[in-house]
Amino acid sequence: MNKDSLFAKIRDILVEQFDVEAAAVTMDANLYEELEIDSIDAVDLLVQLKEVTGKKIAPEAFREVRTIGDVLDALADL
């Protein structure tokens, strides 16, 4: 799965499940400060990304993640 379609997938999850405005979802958007994702949402997001990509970002790696771009980078590193 390429970066663009992964980005679209993350945007869909954020919009449909976490009540985030689609326009607010950019590569630089901070998950916690701008998109109001809390630690529980982050865990749910990890689980769903694993279902989509088959890759599991380690919780330690996810702790370093701040923006959606970071999420994509973390997935690309696996």
Added chain:
Amino acid sequence: MGWYFEYVQRLFSTALSFAVFGIGGLLFGLFVIPPMFVFIRDRSARRVAARALIGKGFGLFVWFMHVQRLFDYRVEGREHIDDQRRQLIIANHPTLIDVVILISLFPQANCVIKEAVMQNPFMRAVVKAADYISNSEPAELIQSCTEYLGRGKTLLLFPEGTRTRHNEAIEFKPGAATVAARTDVDVLPVAISCQPRILSKQQPWFHVPRKRPMITVRILAPRPVSELVVGEDNPRNYRHDLNDALLDLIRSELDDMAFSGV
């Protein structure tokens, strides 16, 4: 000058109490817990026995601190004390002492222990025998808590995640409300005040006030989660609303306690 002697005595007693707690934990870990691993092979039977002992030990320790007049304390709503039923105890956490009092009141309740305490040589064996939940992995933590409640037991959580920072309103992290929302349990709210504050998040142990502190533990009636949030189907909004409802419950009791001067 009258306050001065009492102040020095409480300073000394505080140091003594820390020493007694550490040594007590170590002796327990060296001489009481290892035989339990040998003679009680069944993990859940050992857990029950270890927790019963910890409850008695903590009760004794509260008595020990109280006879040294380190603080006065009062427990309201004793009729709601029950550590055998399926429920989630939600308490605020103003001081190190509240957890000792709560565990002496609800010895069989499971609780979440800081990973640092899990590794602490004074406490490790005791905590392991009691089979408490570690906070090391957030994702697994929620799972462990919901599973434990699924087995019909009592779980104690401090939703603040740590002791209250004084001069700030209490805030809850989302974990406790998530556990409550996903298990649909009864919640047993406990509001705790400690005036003047001692052993809070920002205080060193020797920060002893002139006036003897009063610790009030107010246990409210248990109530089902489904009564606290009505008409919200989205799971994420549900747990947010539940968090707000739980926070309101505890905050309004704390306001009431502050108003009535306890």
